[in-house]
Each structure stands twice: as structure tokens, then as C-alpha cells.
Amino acid sequence: MNEAQPLIAVVEDEEHLAQGLLFNLQAEGYRTHHEADGDAALAWLLNPTERIAAVVLDCMLPGTDGFEIVRALRKAQRYTPVLMLTARSRPEDVLEGLEAGADDYLPKPFDLSILLVRIKSLLRRTSWQRAQTASDATPEPPQPKDEYAFNHRTIRFDHLELVAPNRTTHLTVMEADLLRYLTEREGQIVSRKEILDQVWRVHEDTDTRAIDNFIVRLRRYIEDDPSSPQHLITVRGVGYRFLANP
Template structure:
């Protein structure tokens, strides 16, 4: 039992939370429950055993499931999140994926489907962790005027410190680890956001725009973070002159407004 995954069920409908807990425990999982967002976030910090996955209801009192997931990702926690909701509109699902949910299950649902999704998410996350262990770790990196220390989460451009979120650092590190390669959008969704590659979300575009604004001499004409038409993205560290051919084949599509990476001087 001590080696079984620890799942946090967050739902203000007590009878539903108890029912999910009972069935998950019958499958051998360890389960904790919370009735609201603040309680869930507190449990994540204080649990004696680390939590491996969250089953998160969308409509919570005071603090929505969107907000809980957003805070979780902003803190650098990328554990799997399975969002539950009676809302069936595409925009509700899309917003869930945009804030970092891995899957979205509509209520009412079949128990077998819930269990299958949970097991699948845990297996995917375990595989991702194994891949990260096997991959050579990048702790420091320099390109252009930028210096990044991933161990201390510090970044500077022209010796001026800038503030970066955990998600921005994670995407930047993934680009650096695949320097020179064309990385498909689906691969970024799977390995950085830990979402299915087919999910329709603009989140990668928004974070890429933030990286360009922070690190490119001219964000409108990028030389480091390239978009390759119909293929994906490519990070190029070297001589900007060597990227002319790439720039001829790249295209930019408009993205929704997003929070830029700030200089610490603006605080």
C-alpha cells in the first residue's frame, strides 16, 4: 500500500468525493480528499506522502478548479490533473487545458472510464519522469546576451535579471535540450505541458511569445526561437546569419494577449 500512487480528490460534493475515494482505494490507491481549493493547495504542501495525481472538480466554492490548477502550474508543479465538470462547452474544456489540466472528464461519467484515465495519466507521468532522468541535465546555458541558471532559477539578459515562471523555464529548457531540432507542437504539449498532443490550446504560443519578448533582440523577427511552418518550433543558439533559411520558412500566427516576462526592476 505504501508504494501505491497517492491521489487527491477535490470536490465539494461530499458524497461524490467519498464514492470516488472508495472505488480508488478498492483499486489499491491511497486517497486524500479536499472540499475546496485552498484546502487542496494546503494538502499538496503538507501531505506526509507526496501526491501523484489530482482529480479536480471545476465548480468549487470560492476558488474554481481553473484557479487551483493555474496556481499549481505557476508554482512549478506538473503532476497530472484530471478535471471533472458538468460543463460540456468546448470553451470550458479549452480553458481547462490552457490552465494546465491534463484531461477533462464530463459529469456524469462511468467509473471504468475514470479509473482508466487515472491509470493512463499515472503511466504517462511515470514515463516522462524516467525520460527526464535519462536525459543529460542542463543546469546552465548561455546564448546571445542571455545567461540562464536552471538550478537556481535565475535568468539575465545583458546582465539584467529577469523574472521567469516555472513553465517558461521548463519550455526554455526543453528547447535548449533539443537545440537545432524541429520540435513538433504535439511533442511540446506532451513533454512540457504533459497534455495529449492533439489538444487544441494556444498555451505554447503564449509562452513562446513571452520567451521571444525576453530574449530576442527583435521579437517580431526572431533569430533564436523559430516557428517552422507546418512542422513546429526550432531553437537556434548560434550565429543569427545561419538562421536566414529557417526564417524564410517560418511563420507567426497571432496569439492571445499574455503576461510577459518582467525585469525585476519593474517590481
């Protein structure tokens, strides 16, 4: 198979499911690599022999679970797109996966065509980022950018990053999507239920307070003092409000 074709890593311990995923991904023209054990998967993902285009990652694995794998990858500054597979009966898995740094999720059982579309979407975003980075290095007339600026910070949605005076923070797709949703509604109260339904597509009954840890992480990105937020404000009992100019 052509090595120029994207490499998709499948981390899944259910053999029949893994083999079905591998077969269909290969039929779509992707190269694949399979790991069934969390410890072995993490070791391989941290030291791959070639660039990985995306990871399809089950949340429940023998050894290191999927959540810890994502956390370890992000801590090591590995930002390969991760699509997590979660149990349909556990919407809290979705929230934990997003909080850990996953880019997207799919509940089991899932439609294969939906999984393939989600993977293509993640790869498309990655290719856009590379194209934008290449164009930034080329001396051409400036083009409008997909950005939002406030308080000496700039969210670059096209690059999935937040640029602050002393650092640049890589954003996951879900982090960028939530920040976009909030900034587009600047000054408005956005409920937790609205975030779950409109941004993360979690439609089942869930303890919406579970997203607070995710908000805490976003505050570390955008606030001068995360313990006393001025931009991402909690509206007690309801949700959150974003203020560009408090």
C-alpha cells in the same frame, strides 16, 4: 494500506460523487485524500505530507476554483498530473483548464471506467519519465530518444519538457501532445477545429478562438521573440502552421 501504493488526491465538493470516487479508487488499490473546499485543497496540495501521484480536480469549487488551483500549482513548479472534471455543457471549461496547466480533462457525467483509465494513463507517463531519468544517469549505450529539435531547442516528449539554451520548461501532457501534433505536420496548416477534435477531444460547438491564449503560452516556450513568432504562425481565419526553419 501499503504506503507504496500511489496517492490520489480528489478535490470535489459534491459529497456523493466524491465518496463514489474515493471508494472506487481505493478498490483499485490507490490510497486517497479528499478535499471539498478550494482554499483548503490548494493549501494541502502546495504543502503535502507525502508525494501525490495525481489529482482529480473539479473545476467548480467553493473558495478557490479548480482553474486557479492548477495555475497556482504550476506557478509553484508543482507538476503533479492533474485530471480536471468539467461540466459537459461548458466546453470552454476544457480550454480554460488546459490553458491553466491541466494534463487531461473529463466532462461530467462520466463513466467511472474511463476515469480510471485516464488516471492510469497519467501515472504511466509519470513512471516512464522517472525510468527515463534514471536511465539517463546510468552509463549505458545511448538509446534513441523521443525528441524533436529545432532552433537550438529540443522538445523531449519522453520527459515532457522543452530544453532551450538558457532554461528547461516543463510541459503538461496536453502541451506536449499539441507540440507533437504540430511538429509531425511541419509546414502544414492545422485548423483550430482539428486541434480541438484530434488533440484535445473537444467535439462540441466551441468558440475556437478560445485556444489562442494557449498558443500564446506555447510561443513563450519556443520563440525567440513571442510577439513576432517565426515558428508557430497564425493563419488568419483558419488555424496555425509550425515551421522548424522559417
